[in-house]
Amino acid sequence: AGGGEEGKTVMGMLEIVFGGEELLARPRIIGLISTTSPLQISKKSLETMLAYAQYGQPLIISPGPIAGVTGPVTLAGHLVLANAEALAGIAVTQMIREGTPVVYGIQGSNGDMRICYPAAGSPDSALIVAYCARLAKNYGLPSRSGGIKNDAKSVDVQSGYESMMMMMVSCQEGINLILHSAGILDTFMAMSFEKFIVDLEIIGMVKHFLGDISFDEKRLGVDVIKKVGPGGDFLTQDHTLEFLHEEHWPAEISLHGVSAPGEKPREELKEKILNKKQKMLDAYQQPDLPSSIKTKLDNYLSGLGIYPREIIR
Known part of the structure; x- marks a missing residue:
């Protein structure tokens, strides 16, 4: 939350792009409100809630207490505190403007009590994500939590196993809005x-896993099993050709197979990552915005003492 003035500025920009009536008619932006644990909402956050709710724009109310530091050390107590903060924030949004869309969030973690610092990628944090989803479902609200939270300092083994665990839990439990889906490091x-x-590779793996297995008659493959018989192979069968592109998950950067003498798998993986990054950058197309709207936005911000062209460049 940036505060009331920033919230008003954002609403003014949205009015220029979409028009005032259209802005009130449907959500165009979503705000994130983090409570100040334990049991506080800052003045800036309240001002932001006021600015967004008055325009009917949705708000995520997302406490993030640290178990043992800004919340009870027990996970049950941590959830009691976070739940109270989330529900209080949601109640305030409805007091401002009844019907304001809200998302229930808990983005807390346990604390590593040896250093008094959040352990965002721990299994305790994963349990908090799971219960955020379950509590939100109990209240009939959409949820925000999880993602690829981790505490690793670089793209390494730790970043991989922590991110995979967090994303798997987030998706399995049905978190509706995941803000930190890719790219995060170091808590x-x-x-x-x-x-x-x-992380895109991790997301692809998780999505494929959660897609389950189709057991229709053709995929059961009874006919092709009979045809190949004992000791045969399935490599050249029409059944294989029919399903090979849609049945299995196509890895983009993961390395498979046996490394030949002299090959450097670590360097090969790094090269595949960099190649995909460049491919995505090359394919990017900036969204089109009419020049008249750009001019109005520039003039609006300049009138507030904000010079976007200088910031961007």
Whole structure:
């Protein structure tokens, strides 16, 4: 939450792009409100809630207490505190403007009590994600939590196993909105292009896993099993050709097979990551915005003492 003035500025920009009536008619942006644990909402956050709710724009109310530091050390107590903060924030949004869309969030973690610092990629944090989803479902609200939270300092083994666990839990439990889906390192303190690419691979794996297995008659493959018989192979069968592109998950950067003498798998993986990153950058197309709207936005911000062209360049 940036505060009331920033919230009003954002609403003014949206009015220029979409028009005032259209802005009130449907959501065009979503705000994120983090409570100040334990049991506080800052003045800036309240002002932001006021600015967004008055325009009917949705708000995520997302406490993030640290178990043992800004919340009870027990996970049950942590959830009691976070739940109370989330529901209080949601109640405030409805007091401002009844019917304001809200998302229930808990983005907390346990604390590593040896250093008094969040352990965002721990299994305890994963349990908090799971219960965020379950509590939100109990209240009939959409949920926000999880993602690829991790505490690793670089794109390494730790970043991989922590991110996979967090994303798997988030998706299995049915979290509706995942803000930190790719690129995060070092307990939210860093972003990495290379980690972003690795996380896309993780997301692809999780989505494929959760897609389950289709057991229709053709996929059961009874006829082709009879045809091949004992000791045969399925490599050249029409059944294989028919399903090979749609049945299995197509890895983009993962390395498979046996490394030949002299090959450097670590360097090969790094090269595949960098190649995919460049491919995505080359394919990017900036969204079209009419020049008249750009001019109005520039003039609006300049009138507030904000010079976007200087910031961008």
